[in-house]
Amino acid sequence: MRLGRRRVVLLALVLLLAAAPPAAILLGQPFYIDLLRRVMIFAIAAVSLDLILGYGGMVSFGHAAYLGAGAYAVTILALYGVHDGLLQWAAAIGASMLLALAIGSISVRTSGIYFIMITLAFTQMLYYLGISLDVYGGDNGMRLPMRSQFGGLIDLRNGTQFYYLVLALLVLVVLGVRRLVDSRFGMVIRAAKSNEARTRAIGFSPYRYRLAAFVIAGGICGLAGALLINHTAYLTPDLMHWTRSGDILFMVILGGIGSTVGPVLGALALLVLENALSNWTEHWQIVLGPLLVLVVLFARRGLAGLLWREGDDD
Amino acid sequence: MNLQLVLEQILNGAQLGATLFLMAAGLTLIFGIMNLVNLAHGSFYMMGAYLAVTFYGWTGSLVLGVLLALPATMLIGVVIEFVALRTLYQRDHLDQVLATFGLILFFNELIAIVWGRVGLFTDLPDWLSGTVDFGEAFSYPLYRLVILAVGIAVAIGLWVMVARTRLGMLVRAGASNRTMVAALGVNIRLLYTLVFGLGTALAGLAGAMVAPVYAVQPGMGDPVLIQAFVVIAIGGIGSIRGALAGALIVGMVDTLGRAFLKPLLATLISPPAAQSAGPALASMLIYLLMAAVLALRPEGLFPARGR
Numbered sequence: 001m002r003l004g005r006r007r008v009v010l011l012a013l014v015l016l017l018a019a020a021p022p023a024a025i026l027l028g029q030p031f032y033i034d035l036l037r038r039v040m041i042f043a044i045a046a047v048s049l050d051l052i053l054g055y056g057g058m059v060s061f062g063h064a065a066y067l068g069a070g071a072y073a074v075t076i077l078a079l080y081g082v083h084d085g086l087l088q089w090a091a092a093i094g095a096s097m098l099l100a101l102a103i104g105s106i107s108v109r110t111s112g113i114y115f116i117m118i119t120l121a122f123t124q125m126l127y128y129l130g131i132s133l134d135v136y137g138g139d140n141g142m143r144l145p146m147r148s149q150f151g152g153l154i155d156l157r158n159g160t161q162f163y164y165l166v167l168a169l170l171v172l173v174v175l176g177v178r179r180l181v182d183s184r185f186g187m188v189i190r191a192a193k194s195n196e197a198r199t200r201a202i203g204f205s206p207y208r209y210r211l212a213a214f215v216i217a218g219g220i221c222g223l224a225g226a227l228l229i230n231h232t233a234y235l236t237p238d239l240m241h242w243t244r245s246g247d248i249l250f251m252v253i254l255g256g257i258g259s260t261v262g263p264v265l266g267a268l269a270l271l272v273l274e275n276a277l278s279n280w281t282e283h284w285q286i287v288l289g290p291l292l293v294l295v296v297l298f299a300r301r302g303l304a305g306l307l308w309r310e311g312d313d314d
Numbered sequence: 315m316n317l318q319l320v321l322e323q324i325l326n327g328a329q330l331g332a333t334l335f336l337m338a339a340g341l342t343l344i345f346g347i348m349n350l351v352n353l354a355h356g357s358f359y360m361m362g363a364y365l366a367v368t369f370y371g372w373t374g375s376l377v378l379g380v381l382l383a384l385p386a387t388m389l390i391g392v393v394i395e396f397v398a399l400r401t402l403y404q405r406d407h408l409d410q411v412l413a414t415f416g417l418i419l420f421f422n423e424l425i426a427i428v429w430g431r432v433g434l435f436t437d438l439p440d441w442l443s444g445t446v447d448f449g450e451a452f453s454y455p456l457y458r459l460v461i462l463a464v465g466i467a468v469a470i471g472l473w474v475m476v477a478r479t480r481l482g483m484l485v486r487a488g489a490s491n492r493t494m495v496a497a498l499g500v501n502i503r504l505l506y507t508l509v510f511g512l513g514t515a516l517a518g519l520a521g522a523m524v525a526p527v528y529a530v531q532p533g534m535g536d537p538v539l540i541q542a543f544v545v546i547a548i549g550g551i552g553s554i555r556g557a558l559a560g561a562l563i564v565g566m567v568d569t570l571g572r573a574f575l576k577p578l579l580a581t582l583i584s585p586p587a588a589q590s591a592g593p594a595l596a597s598m599l600i601y602l603l604m605a606a607v608l609a610l611r612p613e614g615l616f617p618a619r620g621r
Binding site for chain 2: 053059061106109110112113114116117118120121122124125128129131132133134135242243246249250253257283285286288289290291292293296297300
């Protein structure tokens with residue numbers, strides 16, 4: 001196994017993240033454990049978006065829908081007395097995949113601007129649905145009655161245990177997505193991205209492959225939703241707000257599109273920056289907005305472009 | 315359910331449709347000519363509303379406020395086009411979406427800094443705040459009729475401009491083959507700036523007109539932007555006719571759904587169930603409609619020709 005630049009970055013990142021909780025406690029800043037856990041949860045969502053965006057060329061402006069689906073699935077089960085974590089998280093993933101199948105079966109047929117607008121519009125629809133569901137908190141949201149239970153194996157109320165669970169899942173997701181895009185399946189969606197007509201000509205129907213990738217990405221993001229609701233312990237339709245889809249998209253671009261590890265860096269950079277800016281001024285978005293414009297205009301490969309060359313794929 | 319209520323809601327729907335048309339026409343023109351996905355279009359709607367309220371406050375005249383807000387919004391649009399968007403025309407849609415998303419964050423925050431986060435409310439001047447009586451039992455707010463009339467006038471004006479004038483000819487030519495238009499000696503950059511300015515002015519007009527009836531607050535353009543997206547997805551992107559049809563359909567479906575879906579459902583299922591399902595379904599109606607239209611006609615109802 002050749003140790004390419006990207007692998008080195010991933011390894012360094014994982015080691016740093018693993019060392020963070022003891023360091024934070026040593027420095028008397030337990031707040032950073034919380035921040036980094038949030039970073040890693042959004043990193044999972046961003047990596048799942050990168051699967052369809054970076055490799056499949058599908059510009060989804062509705063990825064927050066699956067965060068919401070995962071979070072709602074966990075909370076609704078908890079409300080009806082089901083607290084078993086495995087069951088809850090499986091339901092979260094399943095619900096997100098079903099949702100992605102429904103949205104994808106219409107949107108994946110289209111491309112370009114239609115795809116962007118349809119994914120955006122469906123997420124907005126779910127946001128309004130969340131607002132009108134008074135049983136599940138409606139506009140104000142509601143508290144998660146109890147965090148997911150893993151039978152004494154892992155206690156999510158313990159911040160550090162939860163942290164390492166998220167880290168382990170993040171590593172699994174990054175490696176899994178990496179495996180997937182290098183597999184035959186991944187080759188087909190990458191081929192369809194670079195030249196659809198030729199992909200058809202050699203006998204593949206891109207629609208089914210794209211839809212499958214869309215559903216897998218939705219499922220992974222649903223897992224992120226289940227983690228996020230356990231992180232905040234508060235369910236609100238704002239999880240599905242369209243600006244949240246924009247944030248996840250920004251993480252992917254900032255970190256480096258189509259690079260799997262890049263989106264993790266993007267999530268880290270964006271959320272840490274957000275935290276720093278909001279400590280400095282209430283109006284931090286006035287800085288973030290133009291920054292986003294500059295990144296798009298001038299840094300097209302994002303942070304990955306600084307760390308490793310294109311094509312250094314190992 | 316009586317006839318009066320139905321009439322009133324139909325007029326409400328038409329008025330929402332007129333507002334949406336002003337938004338969607340600019341959005342679809344800008345996409346049709348420059349191939350630019352402009353998420354910041356909703357910000358120009360918001361700018362128009364804030365500027366109209368401010369100028370209204372200064373001059374004491376709503377008409378003057380709206381008339382001043384138009385060139386001001388247009389100026390902001392042209393500056394933004396010049397500074398940030400020009401370089402985006404050649405980029406892919408992903409870059410355009412993200413950069414204009416960044417502009418939205420900027421504008422929403424700018425508005426919050428200048429005017430504060432609390433919504434502004436203004437009163438209509440006396441001469442516009444009355445109602446118009448139709449027959450003995452039915453009356454309708456005058457100002458809403460004015461909005462509707464302005465929407466219709468703009469639709470006719472746009473049609474005349476696109477179909478009958480030299481500028482409109484260039485717009486149509488630019489939409490079908492921009493390279494050829496440039497090769498024939500037309501200053502395509504100037505045309506782009508003109509079209510962009512026109513689009514922002516339309517969005518600003520929509521915002522300025524609804525300012526006295528809706529709450530004017532940061533982020534007010536975002537939901538309207540997404541509705542306008544639904545409109546042009548249903549109508550067919552790049553087509554003004556499609557934007558008009560889509561805006562009327564969406565305006566009607568949304569308004570009538572919110573008004574009548576709950577009582578309608580109550581006749582089918584139990585009233586408590588209808589009580590909760592009605593509003594939920596009503597808020598989803600236009601998106602479901604969009605899904606249905608796109609499943610049957612992926613290019614929308616009136617696909618733009620020449621692409």
